Structures are given as structure tokens and as C-alpha cells.
Amino acid sequence: MTDFFDALETRDPARREADLLQALPLQVAHAKMASPALAEILKDVSPTSITSRAALAQLPVTRKHELLELQLKSRSAKGSVFGGFSAERFGKHMPRVFASPGPIYEPEGTAKDYWRMARAIFAAGFRPGELIHNSFSYHFVPAGSMMETGAHALGCTVFPGGTGQTEQQVQAMAELQPAGYIGTPSFLKIILEKALEMGVPLPSVTKAMFGGEAYPPSLRDWFAAHGVAGYQCYATADVGSIAYETAAREGLVVDEGVLVEIVRPGTGDPVLEGEVGEVVVTTLNPTYPLVRFGTGDLSAVLPGACPTGRTNTRIRGWMGRADQTTKIRGMFVHPGQVDQIAKRFPEVTRARLVVTGEMANDVLTLKVESACSGPDSLSQKLMEAIRDVTKLRGQVEVVLPGSLPNDGKVIEDARSYK
Numbered sequence: 001m002t003d004f005f006d007a008l009e010t011r012d013p014a015r016r017e018a019d020l021l022q023a024l025p026l027q028v029a030h031a032k033m034a035s036p037a038l039a040e041i042l043k044d045v046s047p048t049s050i051t052s053r054a055a056l057a058q059l060p061v062t063r064k065h066e067l068l069e070l071q072l073k074s075r076s077a078k079g080s081v082f083g084g085f086s087a088e089r090f091g092k093h094m095p096r097v098f099a100s101p102g103p104i105y106e107p108e109g110t111a112k113d114y115w116r117m118a119r120a121i122f123a124a125g126f127r128p129g130e131l132i133h134n135s136f137s138y139h140f141v142p143a144g145s146m147m148e149t150g151a152h153a154l155g156c157t158v159f160p161g162g163t164g165q166t167e168q169q170v171q172a173m174a175e176l177q178p179a180g181y182i183g184t185p186s187f188l189k190i191i192l193e194k195a196l197e198m199g200v201p202l203p204s205v206t207k208a209m210f211g212g213e214a215y216p217p218s219l220r221d222w223f224a225a226h227g228v229a230g231y232q233c234y235a236t237a238d239v240g241s242i243a244y245e246t247a248a249r250e251g252l253v254v255d256e257g258v259l260v261e262i263v264r265p266g267t268g269d270p271v272l273e274g275e276v277g278e279v280v281v282t283t284l285n286p287t288y289p290l291v292r293f294g295t296g297d298l299s300a301v302l303p304g305a306c307p308t309g310r311t312n313t314r315i316r317g318w319m320g321r322a323d324q325t326t327k328i329r330g331m332f333v334h335p336g337q338v339d340q341i342a343k344r345f346p347e348v349t350r351a352r353l354v355v356t357g358e359m360a361n362d363v364l365t366l367k368v369e370s371a372c373s374g375p376d377s378l379s380q381k382l383m384e385a386i387r388d389v390t391k392l393r394g395q396v397e398v399v400l401p402g403s404l405p406n407d408g409k410v411i412e413d414a415r416s417y418k
Contacts, residue, residue, distance in 0.1 A: 037084030109287030117150025128155030135183030266335025276408030364394030
């Protein structure tokens with residue numbers, strides 16, 4: 001039995017990159033033609049010119065809050081509930097619509113494995129002909145359908161367990177003996193603990209694919225001690241599968257159907273390999289052709305290839321949220337404003353705004369990395385820029401390149417709230 005879902009996973013990296021960049025201008029052209037919202041966002045863009053990552057990086061990033069704002073605006077005008085981003089309308093080409101908090105509405109198209117989850121399910125150890133207990137929700141949010149359609153594409157049978165009713169979940173697992181579980185790690189822990197309490201063995205449940213929550217090493221070890229090998233996937237309702245864990249357990253391998261960038265929070269500027277930033281995804285999905293969609297999640301690229309033989313880029317997984325907008329002295333300060341300040345000074349390579357003090361007594365310190373030989377002059381100019389951009393007074397600390405933490409934070413709220 002093969003160790004890979006298909007030959008795409010082991011492509012030569014240069015071949016994969018060429019394939020993605022060949023598809024990119026076609027997707028941008030399709031987005032402009034079929035999606036009214038993207039036609040407006042990309043109105044000054046020539047699709048034929050978007051043939052490199054550098055060209056892609058010049059396009060605007062559409063973040064989740066902007067997607068919501070456009071959807072709300074179109075609903076109030078009795079237009080598309082999708083804010084003009086969907087390339088399809090209600091009918092036979094859109095069998096389902098889902099809702100995420102906001103609410104943000106997402107269409108489901110008719111393509112087999114529309115959310116591209118089969119690859120991640122395979123990497124978690126599931127194989128054709130097996131029964132999967134799916135405990136993701138089947139109502140409102142797309143998670144249940146995402147996993148079910150992926151399992152069907154893999155050739156598996158699904159028990160739609162959904163959420164809640166723990167004792168019934170235990171009974172179904174005991175009687176149906178599924179090969180494994182798909183859902184949140186916390187709910188499987190509850191089910192297994194309930195099974196122990198009831199004295200009901202669940203020997204068939206030896207593998208699991210988790211999503212929707214953090215999956216720390218401590219929880220992975222707990223499952224291992226209870227006979228379950230759990231793997232995580234990273235997906236969103238907007239773009240489907242983004243990356244998935246493999247048996248190597250060294251980061252997450254990027255899915256074959258998306259182009260992923262890591263950018264500095266609040267901007268569209270790609271960061272250096274290894275630096276933490278926001279995950280931005282361009283999907284090749286023709287139904288919902290999102291171009292440079294900012295997920296709001298933090299991650300970083302891992303160097304090298306996966307030891308399993310998969311050759312796509314690896315990321316570190318979910319590392320927190322990128323939206324660090326902070327209220328300081330009654331004013332909202334955004335990561336983009338910090339970047340705006342830093343870009344005024346070529347000698348500044350990185351910047352981080354740290355807020356300290358107690359409530360109502362905020363102290364702003366802009367820490368910047370620079371090899372500049374005249375820090376006093378630079379500090380004074382930076383303080384003036386802080387006041388100009390944020391309308392707030394702040395102090396400046398110049399540090400050597402490489403001194404700031406690599407955690408993706410552009411604004412650090414270190415205030416005391418006691």
C-alpha cells in the first residue's frame with residue numbers, strides 16, 4: 001500500500017512551483033471575471049503579469065474582517081450574501097451554504113472533495129474501506145461536511161456523530177468499531193474518559209485527525225497513552241485545507257491545492273523563511289476564488305523537506321492570531337501603523353510596539369532593530385513618526401538586528417490588568 005495520497009505530494013519542488021505559477025494568472029483572471037468583489041479589488045491588475053510570487057505579493061490582501069464587512073454591505077443592499085466573492089449562485093452548482101461566526105457565509109461547490117480534505121485524512125493514517133467516526137458539527141459550520149466529503153473521496157464510510165450526547169457516542173463506537181475519529185481533540189478526550197467511566201472498551205479507535213483547536217504535545221501524549229495516534233490538520237471555512245500533519249510529526253505539510261505566503265501582520269509583505277507572520281492563502285478553487293486571503297493566523301515556514309518524502313513546503317502550524325489591534329490611551333493602534341512607521345526609515349529592519357504600565361497609564365515603547373550608527377538621531381525621528389502616525393507619544397529603543405523575539409507580534413500588550 002502506498003505511503004502517499006498521490007504523485008503530487010512527491011513532485012520535484014521546482015515542478016510544483018512551476019505548476020502553481022502557471023495556474024496563478026488563470027485563477028486571477030477567473031476571479032476578476034466571475035467574482036464581482038475581486039473584480040473591484042483587482043481592477044488595476046493584469047492577470048497575465050501575475051506569474052511569480054513577487055508579482056503575487058503586490059496584490060492586496062483581503063482579510064477575514066474585510067470579507068465580513070463586504071458581505072454585510074451586500075446583504076443590506078439585497079445583493080449577494082457572499083459579498084460578491086462567490087463565482088456561483090444558488091442552485092445545482094452550490095449544493096450547500098454554511099455560516100461561520102460573524103456570520104460569514106461560505107458556499108460549497110460540486111467538485112469531488114471540494115474542501116480538499118482527503119489528503120490530510122490519508123496522512124493521518126486512514127485508508128479506503130474504513131469507517132470513520134466524524135464528530136465535527138454538521139449544522140451551520142462546514143466542518144462536518146468538509147471531513148465527510150474528504151472521507152468519501154478517500155473511499156471511507158462515515159458515521160456522522162456530530163457533537164454532544166457523549167454516552168451515545170461511546171455506544172456507537174463500541175458497536176460500529178470505527179477505524180478512528182475525526183473531530184476536535186477535546187471532544188475525543190471526553191468520549192474516551194466517558195468510555196472508561198462506563199467500563200466500555202473502544203479498541204478499534206487507534207487513530208484520529210484533529211482540527212478546530214490547539215493540539216499541544218501534552219495532549220498528543222495523553223492520546224498515545226490511551227492507544228490513539230492523533231494528527232492535526234489546518235483548515236478554514238473560507239479556503240478549505242491549508243496544511244496537514246504527517247507521521248514525521250515535524251510541522252505541517254502545505255496542501256497541494258493552495259499557494260501559501262507568510263506575511264508581516266498588518267501588511268502584505270512576505271517575511272523571510274523562518275520568521276513568524278500571518279498565513280495568507282491563494283486558492284485555486286473556481287467556486288470561491290479567494291486571492292491573497294489573510295487567515296488572521298500566525299505561522300512560519302520550516303526549512304527542508306518532510307522526512308516522509310513529501311516535498312511541499314512545511315509550516316509550523318497554528319501559532320496564534322495575527323490581528324493585534326490594541327486600544328492605547330483611548331486610541332486604536334493597528335499593526336499596519338507600526339509597519340508604516342518602520343517603512344519611513346530604511347535603516348530599520350524590524351519593529352515591535354510594546355505597551356506597558358497599568359490601566360489608564362499606558363507607556364509606549366517602539367523597539368526597532370537597526371545597525372544604524374547614530375541611534376540618538378534615529379530615535380528622535382522615530383518618536384516624531386509615532387506621534388504623526390498614531391497621534392500618541394512614545395519612546396524608542398534601538399536594538400541590534402536579530403534581538404526582537406520571532407513570535408509574529410508587531411504589537412505586544414504587556415500591561416498589568418490587576
